Structures are given as C-alpha cells and as structure tokens.
Amino acid sequence: MEQCVSEVHKFLFDGLPVRGVLVRLTDAWVEILRRRASSGASGAYPLPVQNLLGEMVAAATLMQSNIKFNGSLILQVFGDGPVKLAVVEVMPNFGVRATATVLGEVAPEATLSAMVNVNNEGKCAITLDPQTRFPGQQPYQGVVPLFDDEHEKLEKLSDVLEHYMLQSEQLDTTLVLAADGEVAAGLLIQRLPMAGSGNLAGSMVSQENEDEIGVNEHYNRIAILASTLKREELLTLDVDTILRRLFWEESITRFEPLTGDEAPHFSCTCSRERVSNMILGLGVAEAESIIAERGDIEVGCEFCGIKYHFDPIDAAQIFLPKEGMVPPGSGVQ
Numbered sequence: 070m071e072q073c074v075s076e077v078h079k080f081l082f083d084g085l086p087v088r089g090v091l092v093r094l095t096d097a098w099v100e101i102l103r104r105r106a107s108s109g110a111s112g113a114y115p116l117p118v119q120n121l122l123g124e125m126v127a128a129a130t131l132m133q134s135n136i137k138f139n140g141s142l143i144l145q146v147f148g149d150g151p152v153k154l155a156v157v158e159v160m161p162n163f164g165v166r167a168t169a170t171v172l173g174e175v176a177p178e179a180t181l182s183a184m185v186n187v188n189n190e191g192k193c194a195i196t197l198d199p200q201t202r203f204p205g206q207q208p209y210q211g212v213v214p215l216f217d218d219e220h221e222k223l224e225k226l227s228d229v230l231e232h233y234m235l236q237s238e239q240l241d242t243t244l245v246l247a248a249d250g251e252v253a254a255g256l257l258i259q260r261l262p263m264a265g266s267g268n269l270a271g272s273m274v275s276q277e278n279e280d281e282i283g284v285n286e287h288y289n290r291i292a293i294l295a296s297t298l299k300r301e302e303l304l305t306l307d308v309d310t311i312l313r314r315l316f317w318e319e320s321i322t323r324f325e326p327l328t329g330d331e332a333p334h335f336s337c338t339c340s341r342e343r344v345s346n347m348i349l350g351l352g353v354a355e356a357e358s359i360i361a362e363r364g365d366i367e368v369g370c371e372f373c374g375i376k377y378h379f380d381p382i383d384a385a386q387i388f389l390p391k392e393g394m395v396p397p398g399s400g401v402q
C-alpha cells in the first residue's frame with residue numbers, strides 16, 4: 070500500500086468564537102494530475118488551470134471538513150472562457166476526484182477571469198449531495214457569480230468562496246489557497262456563530278449572529294494574521310510551522326489530525342453500471358447510431374481515465390428490460 074500523506078488539521082482559538090482548518094493534499098493531488106497527464110485524449114493541464122484546480126481541491130476539502138453533513142461536496146466552476154468546466158468532488162470519507170475541461174488556448178499567466186469569466190458569465194456552484202436521499206429529494210446547490218458587490222471581476226478563487234460563505238452561511242470566512250504540481254493546500258479561518266451554543270448542525274441565521282458580521286474584533290485580528298500567509302509558505306511549510314508562525318500570540322486547541330486512511334485520497338466513484346445508465350439515458354436510437362458508426366461504444370471517465378467498453382451485445386443488454394424475459398437480438402445489431 071502506498072503511504073497516504075495528505076493531511077487535514079482542525080483547530081479552535083481558545084475562548085474565542087473562531088475556528089480554523091488547514092489542509093495539505095500531496096499524494097492525492099499528484100495522483101489527480103498524473104491520471105490527467107497520462108490520458109492520451111487531453112494530456113496535462115496548462116499551468117494556470119492546474120493551479121486553479123488545485124486551489125479548488127484544497128477549498129472543497131476545507132469545506133467538507135468544516136460542515137456536519139454526510140454526503141459529497143461538489144465544487145464547480147462553469148466558465149465562459151477557454152476553461153468550460155472545473156469540478157472537484159470530496160466524498161464523506163475524503164475520497165477526492167477532480168477534472169477540468171479546457172477548450173481553448175490558456176496563456177501561461179492567465180488570470181481567473183481570463184480562464185473562466187471572460188464575458189461575466191462564469192459561475193461557481195457548491196453542491197451538497199446527501200449520501201442517502203429521500204424519494205424526490207434534490208441535492209442542495211448554491212451558485213455565485215465571479216464578481217463582487219461592486220461588479221468588479223474577482224481574480225482569486227478564495228474571494229469568490231469567501232463571498233459565498235458570507236451570503237449562504239452568514240459567516241465571516243478567510244481563505245488562503247495555493248497549489249502547484251505537487252501540493253494543493255489551504256487555510257480556512259471562520260467566525261463561529263455567537264448564538265446556538267455552537268451547534269453548527271442547526272440554523273445559523275440569527276439576529277445576534279448577523280450583528281457580528283464583520284465586526285468581531287477577535288475574528289478580525291485572527292483573519293488579518295491568516296491573510297499574511299504567503300503562497301510559498303503554504304506550499305512548502307509543515308502545518309506546525311505555519312500555525313506557530315501565524316498565531317504564536319494566540320492560544321490554540323488542535324484536534325487529532327486526519328491522516329493515514331482517514332486522510333484525503335484519490336478515489337473515483339465511476340462504475341460500469343453508472344455508464345450503462347448514462348447510455349440508457351441516451352436512448353436506443355442514439356446508441357444504435359454510435360454502434361453503426363464505430364462498431365462499439367467506448368466511454369472514458371473524465372476523472373480517473375478508465376475506459377468502459379461496450380460491444381454491440383453489451384450495448385443491446387443495456388436496453389433489455391431488467392427482468393430479462395425479452396429474447397436477445399431484438400435490440401441493437
């Protein structure tokens with residue numbers, strides 16, 4: 070077994086309504102990039118796309134570790150520039166997968182808006198998909214544009230997500246995100262709601278909480294310290310060193326870190342059954358026309374690179390009633 074070395078560290082500021090999380094994804098992130106680079110169809114990401122996707126991986130891991138919720142957290146950016154889609158999914162067990170669709174030239178120094186918000190139509194979506202859904206239950210999704218309240222384009226993913234947290238959860242949040250070809254890392258500092266005895270599973274919307282937005286002196290002081298963290302420090306320093314350097318004057322209680330088997334790791338939830346259902350969704354006519362054109366149906370997973378292959382007999386099986394009483398041969402030839 071390969072040693073899992075990605076980490077999640079949570080901490081509280083003693084006696085203050087402020088908490089934090091620091092994540093460092095190493096092996097999990099490298100595996101995501103390796104699978105992409107070895108895919109013949111697409112090849113490695115341009116550098117700015119790699120770094121954006123890495124920041125998204127770090128942010129989604131931070132958010133998954135910061136909520137009480139048993140399901141997948143999916144962070145998506147829908148772009149109107151050369152990057153059409155970037156998506157990260159973090160499962161409840163911290164299985165992580167990510168992919169981006171690039172359909173144009175990305176300059177080496179491309180900004181966030183040059184990649185995904187050329188015409189002000191880029192969007193960022195956060196979806197919480199419960200592990201077990203009630204019949205008819207839809208996943209929760211929040212969507213934010215990629216500009217601020219003054220309609221200036223945002224150039225940092227962290228700014229987009231801070232804006233989202235304030236709007237959706239009414240909580241002051243500071244995020245520092247960074248990624249390169251080896252590490253995807255992030256620091257989250259959040260003000261805890263004053264009301265509700267710290268029970269984050271309940272509603273956080275209260276007058277008492279709203280009155281605190283932006284004005285809690287403890288949160289503001291700690292947020293300023295957090296925002297002095299440099300990209301290079303976040304990427305290269307270990308967690309102990311980062312926390313000591315930033316918060317040496319504060320009293321912090323740290324929780325047992327998630328490491329080893331519990332730590333973030335690469336994992337893909339694709340399966341032959343899911344791909345079969347997708348082909349079923351295309352309809353028999355579409356499936357038959359693909360078979361007629363190429364002799365088989367091949368579907369590659371964008372996340373992990375696995376290719377699912379369906380020959381004409383496999384494809385015909387997909388459209389048979391599940392009870393299997395209809396004789397074969399009546400479908401695709």
Ligand SMILES: [Zn+2]
Nearest residue numbers: 337339370373
């Ligand atoms: Zn897959």
